[in-house]
Amino acid sequence: MSEALIRYEPVPETPCVAAGVTISLAGPMQRFALRARRAEDLETVLKVRLPRHIGASEAGIACLGPDEWYLRAEAGATVPTDSGLPVAITDVSERSICLVIEGPRAAEILMSGCPLDLDNFAVGRATRTIYETVEVIIIREAEDRFHVELWRSFGAWFWIAITNAASH
Amino acid sequence: MILIHCPYCDEKRPEIEFANAGQAHIARPIDPSGESDADWETYLFIRANPRGRHHERWRHVHGCGRFFNAVRDTVTDKFETTYKAGEPRR
Numbered sequence: 001m002s003e004a005l006i007r008y009e010p011v012p013e014t015p016c017v018a019a020g021v022t023i024s025l026a027g028p029m030q031r032f033a034l035r036a037r038r039a040e041d042l043e044t045v046l047k048v049r050l051p052r053h054i055g056a057s058e059a060g061i062a063c064l065g066p067d068e069w070y071l072r073a074e075a076g077a078t079v080p081t082d083s084g085l086p087v088a089i090t091d092v093s094e095r096s097i098c099l100v101i102e103g104p105r106a107a108e109i110l111m112s113g114c115p116l117d118l119d120n121f122a123v124g125r126a127t128r129t130i131y132e133t134v135e136v137i138i139i140r141e142a143e144d145r146f147h148v149e150l151w152r153s154f155g156a157w158f159w160i161a162i163t164n165a166a167s168h
Numbered sequence: 169m170i171l172i173h174c175p176y177c178d179e180k181r182p183e184i185e186f187a188n189a190g191q192a193h194i195a196r197p198i199d200p201s202g203e204s205d206a207d208w209e210t211y212l213f214i215r216a217n218p219r220g221r222h223h224e225r226w227r228h229v230h231g232c233g234r235f236f237n238a239v240r241d242t243v244t245d246k247f248e249t250t251y252k253a254g255e256p257r258r
Contacts, residue, residue: 054232065234066176066234127231128232128233129185129231
């Protein structure tokens with residue numbers, strides 16, 4: 001049913017290309033908010049290993065807090081939810097969009113509005129933080145490529161802010 | 169910008185990611201209906217408001233999301249230490 005609906009994205013589908021950086025919208029994906037007191041319970045349900053250190057990410061799963069993980073998978077992916085174990089697995093796929101910031105100036109552009117020191121942010125790290133006034137999850141996929149997860153409703157404003165920073 | 173050490177993330181993070189949540193170590197009475205009006209008023213409204221060393225709750229709201237306790241000097245705005253919720257007063 002949902003395939004028949006027209007997808008509306010809050011940011012242009014044409015990437016923003018500026019000197020040393022390209023900002024583009026990532027395709028649709030499946031996102032899950034995972035909560036559990038004990039990581040072992042989630043591991044039993046999902047049958048994967050979870051990163052235990054806050055800020056680490058592993059195989060698409062980022063550890064955001066002591067009892068919170070964020071799973072990103074390809075569109076259409078499903079996870080078991082009826083385990084009986086004390087875990088919360090919530091599909092939040094359409095809550096966020098993902099922007100890909102790529103190029104040698106990627107870290108510099110993100111630091112225009114984010115107070116973290118991204119030059120010393122290792123590849124594979126993921127954290128929730130702030131860009132300008134928008135809460136985002138920043139994931140460093142490669143030396144010159146970041147994924148920025150942000151709530152869909154902040155997309156239009158975030159796009160203006162970051163493309164402005166990129167063009168300066 | 170002040171950097172605040174989050175005891176859960178175990179690193180210094182920018183102040184903008186945090187929210188202050190008032191005085192720390194105020195335990196809710198076990199039996200609220202057994203409290204006298206004066207004790208209940210004290211629990212609800214009466215705060216230390218010191219000039220100097222102050223125990224406060226903070227929340228790493230735009231980070232790991234956790235509440236923790238901090239000792240901050242209200243004059244200099246310097247954080248002396250931070251520690252996890254549930255740990256004894258420092």
